[in-house]
Amino acid sequence: MQTQTTTTAWNQIVQEGVQAYVEALTDADSQRISEEYGTHNYHPLPVNLVRADGVLVFDGEGNEYIDCIGSYSAVAHGHLSEFIVQTVKRQLEKVTLVSRAVYSSELAVFLKAICDYSGMDMACPMNTGAEAIETCLKLARKWGYTKKGVPKDQAEIIVAEGNFHGRTTTIIGFSSEPQYKELFGPYGPGFVSVPFDDVTALEAAITRNTVAIMMEPIQAEGGIIVPEPGYLARVREICTRNNVLLIWDEVQTGFCRTGKRFAWQHENAEPDLMAVGKPLGGGLFPVSAALGKRHVMEVFVPGDHGSTFGGNPLGAVIAVAALAEMEVDGLAAKSQERGQQMMDGFRALELPQVLEVRGKGLLVGLEVQNVDSKKLTQAFLDARVLTKETRNHTFRFAPPLTISEAEVDEVVARVGRAIRSVV
Numbered sequence: 001m002q003t004q005t006t007t008t009a010w011n012q013i014v015q016e017g018v019q020a021y022v023e024a025l026t027d028a029d030s031q032r033i034s035e036e037y038g039t040h041n042y043h044p045l046p047v048n049l050v051r052a053d054g055v056l057v058f059d060g061e062g063n064e065y066i067d068c069i070g071s072y073s074a075v076a077h078g079h080l081s082e083f084i085v086q087t088v089k090r091q092l093e094k095v096t097l098v099s100r101a102v103y104s105s106e107l108a109v110f111l112k113a114i115c116d117y118s119g120m121d122m123a124c125p126m127n128t129g130a131e132a133i134e135t136c137l138k139l140a141r142k143w144g145y146t147k148k149g150v151p152k153d154q155a156e157i158i159v160a161e162g163n164f165h166g167r168t169t170t171i172i173g174f175s176s177e178p179q180y181k182e183l184f185g186p187y188g189p190g191f192v193s194v195p196f197d198d199v200t201a202l203e204a205a206i207t208r209n210t211v212a213i214m215m216e217p218i219q220a221e222g223g224i225i226v227p228e229p230g231y232l233a234r235v236r237e238i239c240t241r242n243n244v245l246l247i248w249d250e251v252q253t254g255f256c257r258t259g260k261r262f263a264w265q266h267e268n269a270e271p272d273l274m275a276v277g278k279p280l281g282g283g284l285f286p287v288s289a290a291l292g293k294r295h296v297m298e299v300f301v302p303g304d305h306g307s308t309f310g311g312n313p314l315g316a317v318i319a320v321a322a323l324a325e326m327e328v329d330g331l332a333a334k335s336q337e338r339g340q341q342m343m344d345g346f347r348a349l350e351l352p353q354v355l356e357v358r359g360k361g362l363l364v365g366l367e368v369q370n371v372d373s374k375k376l377t378q379a380f381l382d383a384r385v386l387t388k389e390t391r392n393h394t395f396r397f398a399p400p401l402t403i404s405e406a407e408v409d410e411v412v413a414r415v416g417r418a419i420r421s422v423v
């Protein structure tokens with residue numbers, strides 16, 4: 001494979017298709033080219049995936065892995081879900097992109113479907129999770145100025161330590177992870193950080209300029225941190241009592257990942273706004289949205305916000321198909337059952353290296369101690385299980401929600417073997 005982009009190569013790509021070039025690459029070629037031409041803002045596992053099917057993924061040498069990364073929870077329906085792929089094929093014969101300069105029937109159906117599914121009143125379609133968060137932040141601030149009477153440019157939003165809400169310059173400004181923010185300042189003002197799962201600190205941080213509290217119901221990137229029972233409901237109650245909006249970031253926990261449609265439903269802590277994304281794209285395409293109550297969403301007027309690709313017809317039908325398949329396949333119940341099976345299985349291994357197993361549904365964290373994380377990462381790969389460390393020596397297991405009972409048993413067995421193999 002030549003890496004030069006000569007006129008000849010471009011002509012060949014046009015004639016033969018890009019896939020001919022892709023197929024000619026070895027795993028080593030792919031790694032080498034990626035390191036040379038791609039910025040080094042990720043440190044990938046030494047695995048080059050070329051094919052996927054359900055919960056399985058394959059490298060160029062034909063090795064088969066059980067995908068417990070699930071593209072950071074974005075692949076909920078299994079790779080290449082037949083129903084979603086068929087939906088895409090049909091849509092590709094009609095229209096894919098029209099912009100928000102016009103109306104679109106596909107977008108209309110998406111807006112109705114996502115509101116029905118979530119119980120929210122209105123939706124603002126975006127593409128990535130970070131954009132959905134930014135949208136929520138803008139809505140909350142404008143609500144604060146126009147409805148709560150907060151003096152202009154004084155709005156405060158309370159967030160939790162250990163949060164992960166995305167990678168924009170605004171969002172990293174209130175991250176507590178040094179690597180995410182250092183040397184990317186100056187950071188935007190207007191955010192106050194409090195310890196997660198601490199209602200006293202939360203209440204103490206509220207001022208008359210507080211417009212919103214924004215948190216993940218379970219901190220996923222932060223190491224699968226599940227708050228004490230009752231916390232979500234208390235946060236809801238504190239928001240109501242103080243006339244502060246509650247924003248749940250359900251980008252990772254949403255759409256059945258934790259055993260319910262949304263993680264806030266475990267405590268009926270209904271938000272005023274929520275950000276959704278990742279699995280909404282059916283594992284094929286970025287689709288996200290800010291969802292919320294009408295009294296908040298209605299503060300947007302034409303020109304306030306937008307996105308060229310947000311709400312495009314292709315993404316819209318993919319998202320509706322993704323919602324439908326989750327319902328028809330009962331993915332919430334499956335996530336609950338398989339997640340419990342996985343956690344019980346990990347605990348039953350009774351390994352001294354396992355400090356804690358925690359999570360909800362199929363968002364599972366396995367915290368290890370006294371073991372070299374690098375060696376363990378390699379041992380998991382050798383056992384053909386894809387998982388990656390989040391923060392705090394915790395490996396995340398977030399496979400597609402379609403994973404079978406037998407496959408969960410297999411993951412548990414392989415994880416046991418891998419941990420035992422590291423000395």
Ligand SMILES: *Cc1c(COP(=O)(O)O)cnc(C)c1O
Binds near residue numbers: 127128131165221251
């Ligand atoms: C992944 C994630 C985001 C950001 O989503 P992107 O699509 O990567 O921008 C935001 N919040 C949470 C909780 C996430 O897990």
